[in-house]
Amino acid sequence: MSNIRVVAELAGVSVATVSRTLKQPESVSPKTRHRVLDAIQQAGYQPNQLAARLRSGKTHNLVVLVPTIANVFFARVISGMQQVAHEKGFTLLLSNTQADEQTECHYARMVESAAADGVIQLRAFNPFKREHVNEHQLHPMVNACEVLDEVACPTVMLDNRAAAAAMTRHLLALGHNRIALVKGPARSPLTRDRIAGYRDALNEVGINFDEQLLVAGDFSLKSGYEAAAHLLTLAERPTAIFCENDEMAMGAMQCLKKMGLRIPEDMSVAGFDDINFAEYSDPPLTTIAQPAEEFGRTAVSLLIDVLQGRVTKAAKVILPFELVIRNSTGPLHKQP
Amino acid sequence: MSNIRVVAELAGVSVATVSRTLKQPESVSPKTRHRVLDAIQQAGYQPNQLAARLRSGKTHNLVVLVPTIANVFFARVISGMQQVAHEKGFTLLLSNTQADEQTECHYARMVESAAADGVIQLRAFNPFKREHVNEHQLHPMVNACEVLDEVACPTVMLDNRAAAAAMTRHLLALGHNRIALVKGPARSPLTRDRIAGYRDALNEVGINFDEQLLVAGDFSLKSGYEAAAHLLTLAERPTAIFCENDEMAMGAMQCLKKMGLRIPEDMSVAGFDDINFAEYSDPPLTTIAQPAEEFGRTAVSLLIDVLQGRVTKAAKVILPFELVIRNSTGPLHKQP
DNA sequence: GCTATAAATGATAACGGTTACATTTTGTAT
DNA sequence: ATACAAAATGTAACCGTTATCATTTATAGC
Incomplete structure (x- = not known):
């Protein structure tokens, strides 16, 4: 697998220029830009995400804690999450926790070990250890569907x-x-x-x-x-x-x-x-x-806002519901 | 966030010893081991996965390409995958592709950019570029549920x-x-x-x-x-x-x-x-x-085997089905 | 007590990018 | 032609581990 150094040599420039060509193309002159892009093509170069992420400290991964994926409702919620995550360049790490607290904590710890940036919890349980709780600091977490009221945490809920x-x-x-x-x-x-x-x-x-x-x-x-x-x-x-x-x-x-x-x-x-x-x-x-998909979309978008410092309060987003009347309910018939 | 150097200093050893204490405890003498573990505790140290993964070249992430998570059957398959992945220390990167080839290719490329080790594809489409196909080399991919016959790839299927x-x-x-x-x-x-x-x-x-x-x-x-x-x-x-x-x-x-x-x-x-x-x-x-969950379990397990070089042939695993007779089928009644 | 060997530990170079800072090149005004 | 600012590019440190190899320390045999 070719790396940035190979490309730099091929294009006759420094590695910094290659990096810039990809991250801030406008800061590179058109002619070197072409030269670099050609070299990238020629080398079949794919930047190594691990390296980039290590340096930047951002993983662009979001952990999703879901009690049971096999639940039709949650499946729709995840579907909505995926949509927004993909748009915004994030990836979902799925964890089917079976509502097991130990598993939830295990996955939440991925944030501390730099394997993920944040957590979306679909259940009312705080997977972060007390010790790490800083009164005025939000966890990189968003709670959706089932409200977690003990912890200050942005939440997407229904009334x-x-x-x-x-x-x-x-x-x-x-x-x-x-x-x-x-x-x-x-x-x-x-x-x-x-x-x-x-x-x-x-x-x-x-x-x-x-x-x-x-x-x-x-x-x-x-x-x-x-x-x-x-x-x-x-x-x-x-x-x-x-x-x-x-x-x-x-x-x-x-x-x-x-x-x-x-x-x-x-x-x-x-x-x-x-x-x-x-x-x-x-x-x-x-x-x-x-609005199941909307739950997912809102949760991911809110979490990304938290991660990027655009949200600093434990806001609650309340989504609308709708009473759908079909044929399983009807007027009371007196028993004979 | 404290790193391995802080711990090393705290324990009065080199970083190498700290690393060894965690990865191969048997190669460290009991007394330094204790000293290091204490220091880790004291510093609240969590090894940085990004760094470890960059160095080792393994991400322990598996991409799952699923046409629609909202499909009840696939949800069960994923459930099974999650189980084995968790056991073996892998994480699932979920992608709800809506059967879109471009999206599938995008996620498959995560393997080349070191964001994932392998791919599980639940649909009959090869998300890897032709150019990268090496006749005698398996892609780090496993196909499940829907057979992909054009590409040599380990497969989990039903007859x-x-x-x-x-x-x-x-x-x-x-x-x-x-x-x-x-x-x-x-x-x-x-x-x-x-x-x-x-x-x-x-x-x-x-x-x-x-x-x-x-x-x-x-x-x-x-x-x-x-x-x-x-x-x-x-x-x-x-x-x-x-x-x-x-x-x-x-x-x-x-x-x-x-x-x-x-x-x-x-x-x-x-x-x-x-x-x-x-x-x-x-x-x-x-x-x-x-056996939906079994599909998932087998697929993950097979993919890990491929990644670790234990499987080098495009084997096909055929899972059993069962005819379940309930009440929606019955003898033919002649129309009057 | 002195080697020979094994076990434990340390120093340091990777891994592959990004980025602050230094340096060179280019462009413009005088 | 000269001076000077702006743009483009290069250099090298850094992210936090792991792995290699060198070095020190312990163990055993004589």
């Missing part, structure tokens, strides 16, 4: 509370007054906020919160199925099930249909995220649309 | 032809003799192989191939929907639809149900991949299960 309230109001407006909520992972702030929104909406119309109607889930199809199965065993069944993501809603629908219930006549079902499959489920799913 | 034949035989055995096939992207070898398998099975029982029953698709839910809609307009309708992936099968089912057809009584539908949603669709989808 989950408002979104959950909007969906709950939609169900209430259809006449439902026993609405079950299938939660996400217990510790997630996302879950907490959505529960809050759900309660807000119930309070508005004076319906008492019933603990029984809150069921644990983990965002998987299976947990949605099981949650629905559990709800059907209750003495006082709900008439609507609001799931904190679409996968669980689809799992729940599968269970309900298997038990012979019609959707939405016998039970309304709602989801959250508006994944591709939501539109194609049977019946098509009522859900909250989140 | 798509056999799998498609197996599914077609299953449908034939149920009494279907007009079986439609919804294809993937036209240029894909994967599509070509699956068509070949489909024809193999038809030939075995002496059914003539009908061009009309071959419909174009692009692996999206929408294209499955449209393909089904088209098939329903045919004068001689098929009684079964075999889609080259599960998303299209789910799109097709949505269309059929909307048109009032029952599945499988009026029309059997089969997919390919066995994504999570397949089990939870209505009805649960008959499909070909592919």
Whole structure:
């Protein structure tokens, strides 16, 4: 592999001139510029990024900590990240952490060991050690999707509370007054906020919160199925099930249909995220649309701003949601 | 950020000894080892990877070229890759190429510019320039999922032809003799192989191939929907639809149900991949299960072997598939 | 105590760029 | 032609490691 010295010799100039030809072409006279470019061509020269990065101290790598890539929503978020990263000359180092804190810390440490410039964390966990926390200094990190409130860190989020309230109001407006909520992972702030929104909406119309109607889930199809199965065993069944993501809603629908219930006549079902499959489920799913790709795009762009010193405050960017009403929710039908 | 010199001074040894303490601890006497480790601790020293990589010429980065991360199947493949990469101390540089050749070449060039050691390509396209092809030298590349036959390159694949034949035989055995096939992207070898398998099975029982029953698709839910809609307009309708992936099968089912057809009584539908949603669709989808995570694991492991010179031939690893029969396929019911 | 050998450590040159500073060349005004 | 500023180019230090080779120190055998 040829290096800058070979090119310099070939062009009959110094290595500095070769470097300048590539980095600041305007500072090199047209005729030497041509000579150098010809030599580069001839030598098949590709500048060694490692060397350049070592000298400049910038890796142009961004670590992405994602709990599970196999999650359709996250896959879309990453897709958006990739787009902006590519445009701005950055590369994404992907880490599928399975929500394992040790793995997250391991990858975050790549920043300290100069293997990456910054981190995008899609989960509510701070992978940086306390010791390194400098009160007035931002970590080179951006938090997206799931809010990490303990640490001052630029964040891209949805108003989950408002979104959950909007969906709950939609169900209430259809006449439902026993609405079950299938939660996400217990510790997630996302879950907490959505529960809050759900309660807000119930309070508005004076319906008492019933603990029984809150069921644990983990965002998987299976947990949605099981949650629905559990709800059907209750003495006082709900008439609507609001799931904190679409996968669980689809799992729940599968269970309900298997038990012979019609959707939405016998039970309304709602989801959250508006994944591709939501539109194609049977019946098509009522859900909250989140701008997944936009989450990714904004997060990367924000992180680059932080790295380049253009952002110095832990700003929060709130992205809009949309209530998408399809056919899985409908008016309450009185049981005969 | 403290460097190796600071640590060396702190421990009262040379930089070489510090380096050795970390890389080959056995070559350092126990007492200096302790002294050095203490100094490292005290200085909060993290070796600079950029420097180490520049010197050693290895980046421990692998570029992954994936057409669309948002594809559920690929997401699982990447998940498997990540697992092995992490275990072996490698990092994945993710590139969502949207099947754009220019983007693919751009990322592949990272190998030449020392930003990555190798490439895993999930699509049938060679991102390396011809000029660099050395007849007897392997590219630092592994091809997975979609076979790239023009270039000698280690490959991880499924016997798509056999799998498609197996599914077609299953449908034939149920009494279907007009079986439609919804294809993937036209240029894909994967599509070509699956068509070949489909024809193999038809030939075995002496059914003539009908061009009309071959419909174009692009692996999206929408294209499955449209393909089904088209098939329903045919004068001689098929009684079964075999889609080259599960998303299209789910799109097709949505269309059929909307048109009032029952599945499988009026029309059997089969997919390919066995994504999570397949089990939870209505009805649960008959499909070909592919070991997606295993694709990823094998690909990474193979690439590392190539990089370390343990593999010098363009070996093909063929992974097993499994015919998963659920309820979307059933015996032919004669129309009244 | 004295070699011969092995083990541990040190000094220093790479790795391949970038960049501050020094030097040369070019251009312009007198 | 001369002086002087501006533009172009060259020189060499530097980024933080690792690897090679030389040197010192420990170990063993006699």
